[in-house]
Amino acid sequence: MGYNVPRFPNADPEELIRRPLQKRLKFLSKEWGEWGFGAARKISVMYLTKLFGAWLIGGALLITLTSHLNPLDVGSWWTNPIVYQKLVVMTMLLEAIGIAGSWGPLAGKFGPLTGGILFWSRPGTIKLSPYKWVPFTGGSRRTVVDVFLYHGFLFSLGTALFLPGQSAAELPALARFQQFLADPANGVPSWLSQNAESFLLIQTTPLIFAVILLVLVGLRDKTIFLAARSEQYLLPVVFFIAFPNLFEVTDMIIALKIFLVTVWVGAGFSKMNRHFSLVIPPMLANTPFWPPRWLKKRTFKDFDNDDLRPGPLAHFFSHVLGTIVELTAPLTMLFVVGTALGGQTTVTLATLLMVGFCFFIISTFPVAVPLEWNLLFAICAVIFFIGYPNSAGFSAFDMSEPWMPFAVIAIPLILVIFGSIRPDKVSFLASLRQYGGNWATALWAIHPDAEKKLHRVYRPTKDQIDQIQAMGLPYPLAEAFLEMSLGWRSLHSQARGLFSLFLKEVPDIDHRRIREAEFACNAMIGFNFGEGHFHNEELIAAIQEEAQFEPGEFIVAWVESEALWHGYQEYKLIDAALGVVERGRWRVKDAVAEQPWLPNGPIPLTVTWRSPDFDKLQFTATDIVGPDAVRQPLEELVEAEAHAEEMAR
Known part of the structure; x- marks a missing residue:
């Protein structure tokens, strides 16, 4: 190619x-x-440009400028709570529009490159009601009401994204958080304490409307609810609303740590099956820039002799570099505190391992192309586990109420367990089985x-x-x-x-x-x-x-x-x-x-x-190639396509 x-x-x-x-x-x-699919390499470059140019750099500019922060002074804002809050909201908004995951040719969208908003803004398109027994949620076609709710949800997220943040003068919990960071006795790193006075939190009023509208949208159409990646972003958005207003900002950060680890561990648990090893060879085969062809073929049992079952290398990738890493590294990040097991150094190494894990997935360009999600989790891992060390009062044991860690983990844990036992009742997204092959x-x-x-x-x-x-x-x-x-x-x-x-x-x-x-x-x-x-x-x-x-x-x-x-x-x-x-x-x-x-x-x-x-059905064989099909040697077609590209340049 x-x-x-x-x-x-x-x-x-x-x-x-x-x-x-x-x-x-x-x-x-x-x-x-x-x-792999054989897509032209410019397709991969397009995805990388969209990810690192539009989402990362463009997103950083949008978030900092709307929050009145200096985008060029990264050291002053990389741990500012409003930055990762808006990063989550921005990603959820892009997913809900249809220009993040499941976008472009690798998702079967050759023209136009998105579906999403083009479908969900039109009355008469197909909708899928998850609970038809709920009054006023039935029907298989989208109505004006559905379009109104959907655009209201987008508008609420957009409003939260563009509004400036709440300051300590407006929010007592943020003031207490700044005081906590400024106290030398708490052992807070300098990158937190020296910038604490400029810390902001996202405006929660539009987020409340966004959550309500998303629930209403989801009751009428599960497509939009899951397309917004609610299983990944809805609970963090609820944290953004609840913890600063009802509890403490430190609780919010710890809750986000717990949630991040729960997602990874849940995904690692889902890989403990017979299916997962079969995912690795076709996943690596679609990687455009690495590994070499001979290594791709080695992931099969005996490619040259037509045995395309997964080989030892695929089993190693899946259950050692996959399952074991995804179970142990996040738990290490969450529970190693103080000097135990090497302290923060161990946490940092485990965090960088999970960052590498996310970048590995990005490098394979999986068919559903969840690239923004993986980069978001890589960035959040660095912010939460390196920027906010466990030893500085941000461990799972430091929440203001002892019941809070259990409350945070309850919903995803229930979905993982129940969804694994009854997969017919829970989306594989909500039960965190995205990569498990099952x-x-x-x-x-x-x-x-x-x-x-x-x-x-x-x-x-x-x-x-x-x-x-x-x-x-x-x-x-x-x-x-x-x-x-x-x-x-x-x-x-x-x-x-x-x-x-x-x-x-x-x-x-x-x-x-x-x-x-x-x-x-x-x-x-x-x-x-x-x-x-x-x-x-x-x-x-x-x-x-x-x-x-x-x-x-x-x-x-x-x-x-x-x-x-x-x-x-x-x-x-x-x-x-x-x-x-x-x-x-x-x-x-x-x-x-x-x-x-x-x-x-x-x-x-x-x-x-x-x-x-x-x-009773009668089946009749019919030629699959229509009468208007034009026979043309493959070499001539490729040469014609290359010539057209050259002329276009």
Whole structure:
């Protein structure tokens, strides 16, 4: 792949998309395992510019100037409470608009680059109500009320971001905090004590409105609630409101420390499963600047001999550098106080280890691209655990009331435990399972003559295949490039069950267009972050209201996350016209033991219920390449694309 030109699959595109599904999967999984998505390097540079230029530098200027601080004198404000408060609020605002995570080509948004606000500002677009039994929250289409609540939430966050902060003269708790920092007996570092008089806190009135509006928005549409990354930012915003007004500023800082550690430890706990090792090879394969290809291939068991299960190196990355580090380093940061175990030096080293952990994730450009979130956590780790040392009165044991640490940890801990036991009831985001590999997910299988019916669904964007073709690629090459997402999915454990379900239950599967549901969902509701509950039968029913597929035209294989160490996953087969037509399960150990392209056939599936209507369907094989497809050798297409780029420059 070049700077301007992506790397297309190394095969004739029309021949590739005519291959039977299993042969296609073998090719695509090996392509991804060696090259990743193949996006042009300028895409990665665009993400890095957006992250470090717009979010970091632009955000620092915005935050300091609106708080009447000197942006050039970093030493005077890097520990000022209003800085990290506004950093959290700004990031939540960007997430809620749709220009932070799940943005751009790596999230399946080729044009326009965002979904978010383009969808959520339009009455008539699809919304997903989490609790339809709550009065006035039902319906599958967004209304003017939904748009009003959403923009009210954005306006409240924006107001808090742009208003100057509260001073000690306005807030007694901040005055007491400044006095605490100024007292030499407390052993506060000089970088805190010498700047304490200029410390400010964010205005809480607009934040109160933001929290209320977010809850109302969330009751009507879980998409926006989760897109705002409420599981990461809502509780800290509540801390910003509650602690300075009801308790002490030191309590707020300690509470944020505890929350940060809870997120990391919860994520580390979620990695203790059979799935996580399979995440590492495709994750590293998509890394554009490192590691070298030979090292990417070494993460598989035997890449050159077609064994694409995770190898020893992947297990080391996942459970030593991943699980163990993410469990032990944050706990060290939180509980080492004074001279115990090396004191602050140990805390600092553990903090820098977690900063490196965040930068490692950034370097891999994960498909949901949570880059701002990782950089935010890296910065907050430095501010909270180095800027506010445990030994200076900021340890978990120093809160003003002994019950406070338990209250802070209660909500995330309950969500982690309950969400792990009942993943069908709690979003994997709220139960902190983002990277664990144990996800609810799905694949779509659409009859090629029927896919155009998706155009009937009201939304501000087109399907990914149309977006790619709008960039100038002919259909066969656009289809081949989009199917790289299937190569990515096939390298994860769930795909072995989903593809098995298609091979077993959809006789004409070789002739259907297979779509990665996370990508496809982005084109329907404007957001996805790997959350399979966004595209279960509720979304399919909402699509069907306008698309009006015939029975058998649009079939979805959907699977729930594995409940905590149960050893199996529950699946659903969904027909857009008929609803759920089959339920069953497969064993996780069968899925992780198989190759991505299922050379031994479908893994064993246990059917627990089946609709008789599904057995009546007639499947007819149809050529997947339309009659208007233009055959053109891959080399000519790449040369033409490179020539166009050169002429543009």
